[in-house]
Amino acid sequence: MTQGQWIRRVVKPAAIVLSLVPAALLLRDTMSGNLGSNPIETLTHRTGLTAITLLVITLTVTPATRLLRLPALVQVRRVLGLLTFCYATLHFLIYLADQTVFAGQGLSLAAVGEDVAKRPYITVGFATFLLLVPLAVTSTKGWVKRLGGARWLRLHQLVYAAAAGAVFHFLWLVKADTRLPAVYGVLVVALLGYRLAVRRRGSRKRTPSAAAAEGSR
Numbered sequence: 001m002t003q004g005q006w007i008r009r010v011v012k013p014a015a016i017v018l019s020l021v022p023a024a025l026l027l028r029d030t031m032s033g034n035l036g037s038n039p040i041e042t043l044t045h046r047t048g049l050t051a052i053t054l055l056v057i058t059l060t061v062t063p064a065t066r067l068l069r070l071p072a073l074v075q076v077r078r079v080l081g082l083l084t085f086c087y088a089t090l091h092f093l094i095y096l097a098d099q100t101v102f103a104g105q106g107l108s109l110a111a112v113g114e115d116v117a118k119r120p121y122i123t124v125g126f127a128t129f130l131l132l133v134p135l136a137v138t139s140t141k142g143w144v145k146r147l148g149g150a151r152w153l154r155l156h157q158l159v160y161a162a163a164a165g166a167v168f169h170f171l172w173l174v175k176a177d178t179r180l181p182a183v184y185g186v187l188v189v190a191l192l193g194y195r196l197a198v199r200r201r202g203s204r205k206r207t208p209s210a211a212a213a214e215g216s217r
């Protein structure tokens, strides 16, 4: 089996199955009424935690392709990104249901808008979710072609802003113990630092004319 086939046939399906385990456990615990005394809170926490974890794992794929010399690993990045978006959407929908239907208010988007504007950690969570939308929409090969590689890459750098937003959202909402959000913060800073270092090394290696041509794009 070539490296590409191994990634496509073994690593990618394994990554998908593992990423779906939290959803399967959520479904099992929901069906069996095993979500504790505040089911909505449990669902919000578990979907939020899975979304930020998958987001950080998605960010590690590109450095891993270099460090492990496994360029074909890039094939799992898109599906991990889409699964991140699915968990973030579920997280948002649970919040939306909690604020509206479960609060006996019907689907009042004005009330949701008010809450988003009023509570800073919700504002940041919402902005983070909005950043993930164009990334999910443009994740297909068709969009890479339509936008052109350079523009697509520039757009997808938004993923770092989304990761920073997710960390701030998490840091902001915890009341006392900030250790877990801090761990995610350190991971995101390290991944961003690695990316910037690789980019700086790349631009130093490039000839001045190539760098100028790139700068004029």
Ligand code: HEM
Residues within 6 Å of the ligand: 041, 044, 045, 046, 047, 048, 049, 050, 051, 052, 055, 088, 091, 092, 095, 122, 125, 126, 127, 128, 129, 166, 169, 170, 173
């Ligand atoms: C649509 C926007 C979002 C809203 C309205 C929202 C809302 C919430 C709420 C209400 C909580 C629970 C707060 C508490 O119990 O005190 C929460 C927790 C959390 N959210 Fe969000 N969120 C949003 C987007 C996101 C996104 C995009 C991510 C990550 C990619 C995320 C990650 C988290 C995490 C990690 C937690 C904490 C989980 C834990 O305590 O274990 N959220 N969010």
